[in-house]
Amino acid sequence: MSSTTHFPDPPSFQEQSNQFISWLEANPGVKVNHKICLADLRSSGAGRGVVARTHIPEGEELFSIPRTLILAVQNSELKTLLPQDVEALGPWLSLMLVMLYEYLQGERSRWAPYFKVLPTRFDTLMFWSPAELQELQASAVVEKIGRQGAEESILESIAPIVRANPALFPLVGGLASYEGDAGAAALLELAHTMGSLIMAYAFDIEKAEDDDEPDADDDGYLTDDEDEQLPKGMVPLADLLNADADRNNARLYQEEESLVMKAIKPIQEGDEIFNDYGEIPRADLLRRYGYVTDNYASFDVVELSLENICQAAGLDSADVETQPKLQFLDELDILDDGYVIPRPSAEDAFEDILPAELVILLSTLALTPQEFEQRRSRNKPPKPAMEGSQAGILQRALLSKQGQYATSLAQDIEILHSSGSHASLEGSARRHQMAIKVRIGEKEILQAILGLLDRLVAGGSLKRTANGDDSESRQSKAPKV
Numbered sequence: 001m002s003s004t005t006h007f008p009d010p011p012s013f014q015e016q017s018n019q020f021i022s023w024l025e026a027n028p029g030v031k032v033n034h035k036i037c038l039a040d041l042r043s044s045g046a047g048r049g050v051v052a053r054t055h056i057p058e059g060e061e062l063f064s065i066p067r068t069l070i071l072a073v074q075n076s077e078l079k080t081l082l083p084q085d086v087e088a089l090g091p092w093l094s095l096m097l098v099m100l101y102e103y104l105q106g107e108r109s110r111w112a113p114y115f116k117v118l119p120t121r122f123d124t125l126m127f128w129s130p131a132e133l134q135e136l137q138a139s140a141v142v143e144k145i146g147r148q149g150a151e152e153s154i155l156e157s158i159a160p161i162v163r164a165n166p167a168l169f170p171l172v173g174g175l176a177s178y179e180g181d182a183g184a185a186a187l188l189e190l191a192h193t194m195g196s197l198i199m200a201y202a203f204d205i206e207k208a209e210d211d212d213e214p215d216a217d218d219d220g221y222l223t224d225d226e227d228e229q230l231p232k233g234m235v236p237l238a239d240l241l242n243a244d245a246d247r248n249n250a251r252l253y254q255e256e257e258s259l260v261m262k263a264i265k266p267i268q269e270g271d272e273i274f275n276d277y278g279e280i281p282r283a284d285l286l287r288r289y290g291y292v293t294d295n296y297a298s299f300d301v302v303e304l305s306l307e308n309i310c311q312a313a314g315l316d317s318a319d320v321e322t323q324p325k326l327q328f329l330d331e332l333d334i335l336d337d338g339y340v341i342p343r344p345s346a347e348d349a350f351e352d353i354l355p356a357e358l359v360i361l362l363s364t365l366a367l368t369p370q371e372f373e374q375r376r377s378r379n380k381p382p383k384p385a386m387e388g389s390q391a392g393i394l395q396r397a398l399l400s401k402q403g404q405y406a407t408s409l410a411q412d413i414e415i416l417h418s419s420g421s422h423a424s425l426e427g428s429a430r431r432h433q434m435a436i437k438v439r440i441g442e443k444e445i446l447q448a449i450l451g452l453l454d455r456l457v458a459g460g461s462l463k464r465t466a467n468g469d470d471s472e473s474r475q476s477k478a479p480k481v
Protein backbone atom coordinates (compact mmCIF):
# COMPACT_ATOMS: atom_id res chain seq x y z
CA MET A 1 0.00 0.00 0.00
CA SER A 2 -0.64 2.60 -1.17
CA SER A 3 -0.34 3.04 -4.87
CA THR A 4 -2.66 4.68 -7.35
CA THR A 5 -5.07 1.73 -7.43
CA HIS A 6 -5.99 2.13 -3.78
CA PHE A 7 -7.55 5.58 -4.14
CA PRO A 8 -10.80 6.66 -5.73
CA ASP A 9 -10.41 8.88 -8.80
CA PRO A 10 -6.57 8.69 -9.12
CA PRO A 11 -6.29 11.44 -11.80
CA SER A 12 -7.62 13.95 -9.23
CA PHE A 13 -5.17 12.83 -6.54
CA GLN A 14 -3.32 16.13 -6.15
CA GLU A 15 -6.44 18.24 -6.55
CA GLN A 16 -8.12 16.20 -3.82
CA SER A 17 -5.13 16.75 -1.54
CA ASN A 18 -5.36 20.51 -2.17
CA GLN A 19 -9.11 20.58 -1.62
CA PHE A 20 -8.72 18.58 1.56
CA ILE A 21 -6.17 21.04 2.98
CA SER A 22 -8.35 24.02 1.96
CA TRP A 23 -11.38 22.41 3.62
CA LEU A 24 -9.34 21.63 6.73
CA GLU A 25 -7.99 25.17 7.06
CA ALA A 26 -11.46 26.65 6.58
CA ASN A 27 -12.67 24.91 9.75
CA PRO A 28 -12.56 27.11 12.85
CA GLY A 29 -9.75 26.21 15.22
CA VAL A 30 -7.62 24.31 12.67
CA LYS A 31 -3.98 25.36 12.43
CA VAL A 32 -1.62 23.93 9.81
CA ASN A 33 2.04 24.98 9.94
CA HIS A 34 3.12 26.32 6.52
CA LYS A 35 6.37 24.33 6.92
CA ILE A 36 4.56 21.07 6.11
CA CYS A 37 2.75 19.80 3.02
CA LEU A 38 0.76 16.80 1.94
CA ALA A 39 2.90 14.88 -0.55
CA ASP A 40 2.16 12.35 -3.27
CA LEU A 41 4.24 9.30 -2.31
CA ARG A 42 2.49 6.81 -4.58
CA SER A 43 5.67 6.17 -6.56
CA SER A 44 7.22 4.67 -3.42
CA GLY A 45 4.02 2.79 -2.57
CA ALA A 46 3.19 5.00 0.42
CA GLY A 47 0.09 6.88 -0.84
CA ARG A 48 -0.12 10.34 0.71
CA GLY A 49 2.27 11.42 3.40
CA VAL A 50 3.31 14.59 5.17
CA VAL A 51 6.66 16.15 4.29
CA ALA A 52 8.66 19.08 5.72
CA ARG A 53 9.02 22.01 3.26
CA THR A 54 11.78 23.44 5.38
CA HIS A 55 13.71 22.69 8.57
CA ILE A 56 11.42 22.22 11.60
CA PRO A 57 12.89 22.40 15.11
CA GLU A 58 12.02 19.83 17.79
CA GLY A 59 8.85 20.70 19.70
CA GLU A 60 7.30 22.84 16.96
CA GLU A 61 3.58 22.39 16.38
CA LEU A 62 2.87 20.89 12.95
CA PHE A 63 -0.91 21.14 13.04
CA SER A 64 -3.76 21.29 15.44
CA ILE A 65 -7.21 19.71 14.87
CA PRO A 66 -10.08 20.70 17.16
CA ARG A 67 -11.83 17.79 18.84
CA THR A 68 -15.11 18.87 17.21
CA LEU A 69 -13.68 18.09 13.74
CA ILE A 70 -12.84 14.47 14.53
CA LEU A 71 -15.01 12.06 12.57
CA ALA A 72 -16.41 10.30 15.61
CA VAL A 73 -19.72 9.23 17.11
CA GLN A 74 -20.01 12.28 19.33
CA ASN A 75 -19.55 14.69 16.39
CA SER A 76 -21.93 13.07 13.89
CA GLU A 77 -25.60 13.99 13.73
CA LEU A 78 -26.39 10.28 13.32
CA LYS A 79 -26.63 9.77 17.05
CA THR A 80 -29.54 12.25 17.18
CA LEU A 81 -31.32 10.60 14.25
CA LEU A 82 -31.46 7.04 15.57
CA PRO A 83 -33.61 5.86 18.46
CA GLN A 84 -30.88 3.56 19.80
CA ASP A 85 -27.70 4.48 21.65
CA VAL A 86 -25.05 4.27 18.92
CA GLU A 87 -22.19 4.27 21.42
CA ALA A 88 -23.55 1.08 22.97
CA LEU A 89 -22.30 -0.76 19.86
CA GLY A 90 -18.75 -0.35 21.16
CA PRO A 91 -15.87 1.69 19.73
CA TRP A 92 -15.41 -0.24 16.48
CA LEU A 93 -18.96 -0.84 15.36
CA SER A 94 -20.26 2.57 16.45
CA LEU A 95 -17.59 4.35 14.41
CA MET A 96 -18.18 1.97 11.51
CA LEU A 97 -21.90 2.86 11.52
CA VAL A 98 -21.19 6.58 11.74
CA MET A 99 -18.68 6.37 8.90
CA LEU A 100 -21.15 4.43 6.77
CA TYR A 101 -23.74 7.12 7.41
CA GLU A 102 -21.39 10.02 6.67
CA TYR A 103 -19.92 8.32 3.59
CA LEU A 104 -23.35 7.58 2.15
CA GLN A 105 -24.39 11.23 2.61
CA GLY A 106 -21.87 12.08 -0.15
CA GLU A 107 -21.44 15.83 -0.58
CA ARG A 108 -23.92 16.52 2.24
CA SER A 109 -21.50 15.14 4.80
CA ARG A 110 -19.39 17.61 6.71
CA TRP A 111 -16.44 15.27 6.08
CA ALA A 112 -16.96 14.85 2.28
CA PRO A 113 -13.54 16.33 1.29
CA TYR A 114 -11.91 14.10 3.90
CA PHE A 115 -13.46 10.90 2.50
CA LYS A 116 -12.08 11.86 -0.93
CA VAL A 117 -8.48 11.52 0.25
CA LEU A 118 -9.05 8.19 2.00
CA PRO A 119 -8.37 4.94 0.13
CA THR A 120 -11.13 2.54 -0.85
CA ARG A 121 -8.87 -0.44 -1.51
CA PHE A 122 -6.49 -2.05 0.94
CA ASP A 123 -3.67 -4.55 1.14
CA THR A 124 -4.55 -5.54 4.71
CA LEU A 125 -4.87 -9.31 5.17
CA MET A 126 -8.67 -9.04 5.37
CA PHE A 127 -8.60 -8.56 1.57
CA TRP A 128 -6.07 -11.22 0.57
CA SER A 129 -7.27 -14.16 -1.52
CA PRO A 130 -6.75 -17.70 -0.16
CA ALA A 131 -3.85 -18.14 -2.62
CA GLU A 132 -2.22 -14.92 -1.38
CA LEU A 133 -2.70 -15.92 2.26
CA GLN A 134 -1.05 -19.24 1.53
CA GLU A 135 2.18 -17.34 0.90
CA LEU A 136 2.30 -16.59 4.62
CA GLN A 137 2.71 -20.35 5.09
CA ALA A 138 2.74 -21.28 8.82
CA SER A 139 2.62 -17.71 10.15
CA ALA A 140 0.22 -17.50 13.10
CA VAL A 141 -1.10 -14.20 11.71
CA VAL A 142 -3.31 -16.10 9.26
CA GLU A 143 -5.45 -17.25 12.21
CA LYS A 144 -5.86 -13.67 13.45
CA ILE A 145 -7.48 -12.03 10.45
CA GLY A 146 -10.97 -12.48 11.85
CA ARG A 147 -12.92 -11.87 8.65
CA GLN A 148 -15.73 -14.26 9.54
CA GLY A 149 -16.19 -12.85 13.05
CA ALA A 150 -16.18 -9.30 11.69
CA GLU A 151 -18.85 -10.17 9.12
CA GLU A 152 -21.02 -11.85 11.72
CA SER A 153 -20.85 -8.72 13.90
CA ILE A 154 -21.64 -6.45 10.96
CA LEU A 155 -24.65 -8.55 9.92
CA GLU A 156 -25.87 -8.85 13.48
CA SER A 157 -25.36 -5.28 14.72
CA ILE A 158 -24.98 -2.90 11.77
CA ALA A 159 -27.20 -4.41 9.07
CA PRO A 160 -30.47 -4.25 11.09
CA ILE A 161 -29.93 -0.55 11.82
CA VAL A 162 -29.11 0.26 8.19
CA ARG A 163 -32.10 -1.74 6.91
CA ALA A 164 -34.49 -0.16 9.40
CA ASN A 165 -33.46 3.37 8.38
CA PRO A 166 -33.38 3.52 4.57
CA ALA A 167 -33.70 7.31 4.57
CA LEU A 168 -30.45 7.64 6.51
CA PHE A 169 -28.43 5.08 4.53
CA PRO A 170 -28.87 5.73 0.78
CA LEU A 171 -28.40 2.78 -1.56
CA VAL A 172 -25.28 2.34 -3.65
CA GLY A 173 -24.58 0.77 -7.03
CA GLY A 174 -28.14 0.44 -8.35
CA LEU A 175 -29.25 -1.74 -5.42
CA ALA A 176 -32.97 -2.02 -4.63
CA SER A 177 -32.31 -2.46 -0.91
CA TYR A 178 -29.75 -3.65 1.61
CA GLU A 179 -31.90 -6.80 2.11
CA GLY A 180 -31.18 -10.12 0.42
CA ASP A 181 -27.85 -11.56 -0.70
CA ALA A 182 -26.89 -8.68 -3.00
CA GLY A 183 -27.85 -6.09 -0.37
CA ALA A 184 -25.92 -7.91 2.35
CA ALA A 185 -22.87 -8.27 0.08
CA ALA A 186 -22.88 -4.53 -0.74
CA LEU A 187 -23.27 -3.63 2.91
CA LEU A 188 -20.44 -5.95 3.93
CA GLU A 189 -18.18 -4.43 1.31
CA LEU A 190 -18.91 -0.91 2.53
CA ALA A 191 -18.53 -1.95 6.15
CA HIS A 192 -15.18 -3.63 5.40
CA THR A 193 -13.96 -0.41 3.81
CA MET A 194 -14.91 1.55 6.94
CA GLY A 195 -13.53 -1.18 9.23
CA SER A 196 -10.22 -1.19 7.36
CA LEU A 197 -10.00 2.60 7.56
CA ILE A 198 -10.62 2.42 11.29
CA MET A 199 -8.00 -0.31 11.68
CA ALA A 200 -5.27 1.60 9.82
CA TYR A 201 -6.27 5.26 10.33
CA ALA A 202 -8.34 5.78 13.50
CA PHE A 203 -6.97 6.94 16.84
CA ASP A 204 -8.15 6.00 20.30
CA ILE A 205 -9.55 9.30 21.54
CA GLU A 206 -8.70 9.98 25.15
CA LYS A 207 -11.05 12.08 27.23
CA ALA A 208 -9.72 15.59 27.56
CA GLU A 209 -8.66 15.06 31.17
CA ASP A 210 -7.60 11.41 30.80
CA ASP A 211 -3.88 10.88 30.44
CA ASP A 212 -3.90 7.07 30.54
CA GLU A 213 -2.26 5.22 27.66
CA PRO A 214 -4.88 3.48 25.50
CA ASP A 215 -5.04 -0.33 25.41
CA ALA A 216 -3.55 -2.10 22.44
CA ASP A 217 -6.04 -3.91 20.21
CA ASP A 218 -7.06 -6.68 18.61
CA ASP A 219 -8.01 -9.35 16.17
CA GLY A 220 -10.33 -8.56 13.26
CA TYR A 221 -12.12 -5.30 13.87
CA LEU A 222 -13.18 -6.28 17.37
CA THR A 223 -11.77 -7.27 20.72
CA ASP A 224 -13.08 -9.09 23.74
CA ASP A 225 -12.67 -6.19 26.14
CA GLU A 226 -14.60 -3.55 24.20
CA ASP A 227 -16.00 -2.12 27.42
CA GLU A 228 -12.59 -0.96 28.53
CA GLN A 229 -11.64 0.57 25.22
CA LEU A 230 -11.58 4.23 24.43
CA PRO A 231 -13.85 5.61 21.72
CA LYS A 232 -12.23 5.73 18.31
CA GLY A 233 -12.14 8.65 15.94
CA MET A 234 -10.75 9.57 12.54
CA VAL A 235 -8.51 12.61 12.96
CA PRO A 236 -8.14 14.42 9.60
CA LEU A 237 -4.52 15.02 8.58
CA ALA A 238 -3.14 13.27 11.69
CA ASP A 239 -3.99 10.03 9.94
CA LEU A 240 -2.17 10.97 6.75
CA LEU A 241 1.19 10.53 8.44
CA ASN A 242 2.93 7.30 7.51
CA ALA A 243 5.11 5.36 9.94
CA ASP A 244 8.41 3.53 9.68
CA ALA A 245 9.51 2.05 13.00
CA ASP A 246 12.43 4.06 14.40
CA ARG A 247 12.09 6.91 11.88
CA ASN A 248 9.33 8.37 14.04
CA ASN A 249 9.73 12.15 14.34
CA ALA A 250 6.27 13.41 15.30
CA ARG A 251 3.67 12.66 17.94
CA LEU A 252 -0.01 13.46 18.46
CA TYR A 253 -0.79 15.13 21.78
CA GLN A 254 -4.41 14.93 22.91
CA GLU A 255 -5.08 18.30 24.52
CA GLU A 256 -8.23 19.73 26.09
CA GLU A 257 -9.73 21.33 22.97
CA SER A 258 -7.57 20.00 20.15
CA LEU A 259 -5.34 17.17 19.02
CA VAL A 260 -1.93 18.62 18.28
CA MET A 261 0.82 17.02 16.17
CA LYS A 262 4.29 18.14 17.22
CA ALA A 263 7.80 17.43 15.99
CA ILE A 264 9.59 15.26 18.55
CA LYS A 265 12.94 15.62 16.76
CA PRO A 266 14.44 18.26 14.49
CA ILE A 267 13.09 17.55 10.97
CA GLN A 268 15.16 18.45 7.91
CA GLU A 269 13.78 20.06 4.77
CA GLY A 270 12.33 17.37 2.48
CA ASP A 271 12.11 14.74 5.24
CA GLU A 272 8.94 12.75 5.59
CA ILE A 273 7.12 13.26 8.87
CA PHE A 274 6.38 9.94 10.54
CA ASN A 275 4.00 9.02 13.30
CA ASP A 276 4.57 6.00 15.52
CA TYR A 277 2.31 2.98 14.92
CA GLY A 278 4.13 1.06 17.69
CA GLU A 279 6.63 -1.78 17.87
CA ILE A 280 4.67 -4.01 15.55
CA PRO A 281 5.93 -7.30 14.06
CA ARG A 282 5.76 -7.26 10.28
CA ALA A 283 3.02 -9.92 10.32
CA ASP A 284 0.76 -7.59 12.32
CA LEU A 285 1.80 -4.56 10.31
CA LEU A 286 0.54 -6.41 7.26
CA ARG A 287 -2.66 -7.47 9.01
CA ARG A 288 -3.53 -4.00 10.29
CA TYR A 289 -1.87 -1.62 7.84
CA GLY A 290 -1.23 -3.65 4.67
CA TYR A 291 2.46 -2.82 4.28
CA VAL A 292 5.85 -3.83 5.64
CA THR A 293 9.24 -2.17 5.70
CA ASP A 294 12.58 -3.70 6.67
CA ASN A 295 12.84 -1.28 9.60
CA TYR A 296 10.15 -3.25 11.44
CA ALA A 297 12.15 -6.51 11.18
CA SER A 298 13.54 -6.12 14.70
CA PHE A 299 9.97 -6.35 16.09
CA ASP A 300 9.24 -9.65 14.35
CA VAL A 301 8.06 -12.58 16.44
CA VAL A 302 7.26 -16.21 15.89
CA GLU A 303 4.28 -17.75 17.60
CA LEU A 304 4.15 -21.34 18.82
CA SER A 305 0.72 -22.78 19.43
CA LEU A 306 -0.09 -24.64 22.63
CA GLU A 307 -0.91 -27.62 20.45
CA ASN A 308 2.53 -27.52 18.89
CA ILE A 309 4.22 -27.49 22.30
CA CYS A 310 2.00 -30.23 23.75
CA GLN A 311 2.76 -32.47 20.80
CA ALA A 312 6.47 -31.87 21.29
CA ALA A 313 6.07 -32.89 24.94
CA GLY A 314 4.39 -36.14 23.91
CA LEU A 315 0.86 -35.21 25.06
CA ASP A 316 -2.05 -36.72 23.12
CA SER A 317 -3.81 -33.38 22.86
CA ALA A 318 -3.83 -29.79 24.07
CA ASP A 319 -7.26 -30.24 25.61
CA VAL A 320 -7.41 -28.55 29.01
CA GLU A 321 -10.23 -30.85 30.18
CA THR A 322 -8.27 -34.05 29.66
CA GLN A 323 -4.67 -32.93 30.33
CA PRO A 324 -4.08 -32.41 34.07
CA LYS A 325 -0.91 -30.34 33.57
CA LEU A 326 -2.75 -27.93 31.29
CA GLN A 327 -5.73 -27.82 33.62
CA PHE A 328 -3.40 -26.96 36.50
CA LEU A 329 -1.87 -24.00 34.59
CA ASP A 330 -5.28 -22.93 33.34
CA GLU A 331 -6.60 -22.77 36.89
CA LEU A 332 -3.60 -20.64 37.82
CA ASP A 333 -4.49 -18.42 34.83
CA ILE A 334 -1.11 -18.85 33.16
CA LEU A 335 -2.08 -20.94 30.15
CA ASP A 336 -2.22 -19.40 26.68
CA ASP A 337 -3.32 -20.65 23.26
CA GLY A 338 -0.09 -19.40 21.72
CA TYR A 339 3.33 -18.18 22.86
CA VAL A 340 5.13 -15.33 21.18
CA ILE A 341 8.91 -15.53 20.85
CA PRO A 342 10.58 -12.23 19.90
CA ARG A 343 13.61 -11.84 17.68
CA PRO A 344 16.67 -12.26 19.91
CA SER A 345 19.03 -9.32 19.90
CA ALA A 346 22.73 -9.39 20.67
CA GLU A 347 22.16 -7.82 24.10
CA ASP A 348 19.56 -10.30 25.33
CA ALA A 349 20.47 -13.13 27.66
CA PHE A 350 18.69 -16.28 26.51
CA GLU A 351 16.55 -16.53 29.64
CA ASP A 352 15.20 -13.04 28.92
CA ILE A 353 14.09 -13.87 25.38
CA LEU A 354 11.41 -16.44 26.10
CA PRO A 355 8.19 -15.28 27.79
CA ALA A 356 7.99 -16.51 31.40
CA GLU A 357 4.62 -18.22 30.71
CA LEU A 358 6.24 -20.30 27.99
CA VAL A 359 9.07 -21.39 30.27
CA ILE A 360 6.57 -22.25 33.02
CA LEU A 361 4.58 -24.33 30.52
CA LEU A 362 7.75 -26.13 29.38
CA SER A 363 8.80 -26.70 32.98
CA THR A 364 5.38 -28.07 33.89
CA LEU A 365 5.34 -30.38 30.89
CA ALA A 366 8.82 -31.60 31.85
CA LEU A 367 7.77 -32.57 35.40
CA THR A 368 7.69 -36.26 36.30
CA PRO A 369 4.29 -37.49 37.58
CA GLN A 370 5.58 -37.34 41.18
CA GLU A 371 6.97 -33.82 40.80
CA PHE A 372 3.72 -32.71 39.20
CA GLU A 373 1.64 -34.13 42.07
CA GLN A 374 3.81 -32.23 44.55
CA ARG A 375 3.36 -28.98 42.64
CA ARG A 376 -0.34 -29.50 42.30
CA SER A 377 -0.78 -30.22 46.00
CA ARG A 378 1.02 -26.95 46.80
CA ASN A 379 -0.88 -25.15 44.01
CA LYS A 380 2.37 -23.62 42.79
CA PRO A 381 3.75 -23.68 39.26
CA PRO A 382 7.40 -24.58 38.74
CA LYS A 383 9.89 -21.72 38.60
CA PRO A 384 10.53 -20.52 35.03
CA ALA A 385 13.97 -22.07 34.48
CA MET A 386 15.28 -23.51 31.22
CA GLU A 387 17.08 -26.78 31.66
CA GLY A 388 17.83 -29.71 29.39
CA SER A 389 14.38 -31.31 29.38
CA GLN A 390 12.53 -28.00 28.83
CA ALA A 391 14.99 -27.15 26.08
CA GLY A 392 14.33 -30.54 24.45
CA ILE A 393 10.58 -29.92 24.32
CA LEU A 394 11.07 -26.43 22.97
CA GLN A 395 13.54 -27.66 20.39
CA ARG A 396 11.09 -30.26 19.10
CA ALA A 397 8.27 -27.69 19.02
CA LEU A 398 10.42 -25.22 17.07
CA LEU A 399 11.55 -27.88 14.63
CA SER A 400 7.96 -28.94 14.09
CA LYS A 401 6.97 -25.28 13.51
CA GLN A 402 9.88 -24.88 11.10
CA GLY A 403 8.62 -27.93 9.20
CA GLN A 404 5.18 -26.36 8.78
CA TYR A 405 6.56 -23.67 6.43
CA ALA A 406 6.53 -24.89 2.84
CA THR A 407 9.94 -23.41 2.00
CA SER A 408 13.22 -23.05 3.90
CA LEU A 409 14.79 -19.78 4.96
CA ALA A 410 17.51 -20.20 2.33
CA GLN A 411 14.90 -20.72 -0.41
CA ASP A 412 12.94 -17.68 0.73
CA ILE A 413 16.02 -15.49 0.61
CA GLU A 414 16.61 -16.59 -2.96
CA ILE A 415 12.98 -16.00 -3.93
CA LEU A 416 13.12 -12.56 -2.35
CA HIS A 417 16.30 -11.61 -4.19
CA SER A 418 14.78 -12.55 -7.52
CA SER A 419 11.45 -10.80 -6.89
CA GLY A 420 12.48 -7.25 -7.80
CA SER A 421 12.19 -3.90 -6.10
CA HIS A 422 9.37 -3.57 -3.59
CA ALA A 423 8.24 -0.10 -4.67
CA SER A 424 7.74 -1.12 -8.30
CA LEU A 425 5.51 -4.09 -7.48
CA GLU A 426 1.72 -3.94 -7.60
CA GLY A 427 -1.19 -6.16 -6.60
CA SER A 428 -0.52 -9.83 -5.93
CA ALA A 429 3.20 -9.57 -6.70
CA ARG A 430 3.57 -6.95 -3.98
CA ARG A 431 1.52 -8.99 -1.50
CA HIS A 432 3.60 -12.06 -2.32
CA GLN A 433 6.83 -10.19 -1.61
CA MET A 434 5.50 -8.82 1.68
CA ALA A 435 4.47 -12.36 2.71
CA ILE A 436 7.97 -13.64 1.95
CA LYS A 437 9.46 -10.95 4.19
CA VAL A 438 7.10 -11.89 7.01
CA ARG A 439 7.90 -15.58 6.80
CA ILE A 440 11.64 -14.88 6.49
CA GLY A 441 11.48 -12.94 9.76
CA GLU A 442 9.74 -15.80 11.52
CA LYS A 443 12.16 -18.39 10.12
CA GLU A 444 15.15 -16.29 11.19
CA ILE A 445 13.85 -16.30 14.75
CA LEU A 446 13.25 -20.05 14.67
CA GLN A 447 16.78 -20.55 13.39
CA ALA A 448 18.36 -18.26 15.98
CA ILE A 449 16.54 -19.88 18.92
CA LEU A 450 17.28 -23.35 17.61
CA GLY A 451 20.96 -22.44 17.41
CA LEU A 452 20.95 -21.39 21.05
CA LEU A 453 19.07 -24.51 22.10
CA ASP A 454 21.54 -26.71 20.27
CA ARG A 455 24.18 -25.47 22.64
CA LEU A 456 22.02 -26.04 25.68
CA VAL A 457 20.97 -29.53 24.71
CA ALA A 458 24.63 -30.32 24.02
CA GLY A 459 25.42 -29.23 27.59
CA GLY A 460 26.50 -25.65 26.93
CA SER A 461 25.60 -22.59 28.95
CA LEU A 462 22.38 -20.62 28.51
CA LYS A 463 23.94 -17.49 29.89
CA ARG A 464 25.54 -16.59 26.59
CA THR A 465 24.06 -13.82 24.60
CA ALA A 466 21.36 -14.92 22.21
CA ASN A 467 22.63 -13.53 19.00
CA GLY A 468 21.70 -15.28 15.78
CA ASP A 469 25.20 -14.61 14.44
CA ASP A 470 27.12 -16.74 16.90
CA SER A 471 24.57 -19.52 17.00
CA GLU A 472 24.88 -22.78 15.13
CA SER A 473 22.85 -22.53 11.96
CA ARG A 474 20.53 -25.26 10.77
CA GLN A 475 20.07 -23.46 7.50
CA SER A 476 22.15 -20.96 5.65
CA LYS A 477 22.93 -17.80 7.59
CA ALA A 478 20.20 -15.24 7.26
CA PRO A 479 21.03 -11.80 5.90
CA LYS A 480 19.10 -8.80 7.04
CA VAL A 481 16.01 -8.41 4.88
Ligand SMILES: C[S@@+](CC[C@H](N)C(=O)[O-])C[C@H]1O[C@@H](n2cnc3c(N)ncnc32)[C@H](O)[C@@H]1O
Pocket (backbone or CB within 6 Å): 001, 002, 045, 046, 047, 048, 049, 117, 118, 119, 200, 201, 239, 240, 241, 242, 243, 244, 288, 289, 290, 291, 293
Ligand atom coordinates in the same frame (compact mmCIF):
# COMPACT_ATOMS: atom_id res chain seq x y z
C1 LIG B 1 -2.61 6.27 8.67
S1 LIG B 1 -2.52 5.92 7.00
C2 LIG B 1 -1.27 7.01 6.40
C3 LIG B 1 -1.70 7.72 5.14
C4 LIG B 1 -1.70 6.89 3.88
N1 LIG B 1 -0.37 6.83 3.33
C5 LIG B 1 -2.65 7.42 2.83
O1 LIG B 1 -2.22 7.72 1.73
O2 LIG B 1 -3.84 7.53 3.08
C6 LIG B 1 -1.81 4.35 7.12
C7 LIG B 1 -1.57 3.67 5.78
O3 LIG B 1 -0.50 4.32 5.10
C8 LIG B 1 0.34 3.37 4.47
N2 LIG B 1 1.68 3.49 5.05
C9 LIG B 1 2.00 3.99 6.26
N3 LIG B 1 3.33 4.00 6.44
C10 LIG B 1 3.87 3.49 5.32
C11 LIG B 1 5.20 3.23 4.89
N4 LIG B 1 6.26 3.52 5.66
N5 LIG B 1 5.38 2.69 3.67
C12 LIG B 1 4.32 2.40 2.87
N6 LIG B 1 3.03 2.62 3.21
C13 LIG B 1 2.81 3.16 4.43
C14 LIG B 1 -0.28 2.01 4.72
O4 LIG B 1 -1.07 1.70 3.63
C15 LIG B 1 -1.14 2.23 5.94
O5 LIG B 1 -2.25 1.39 5.99
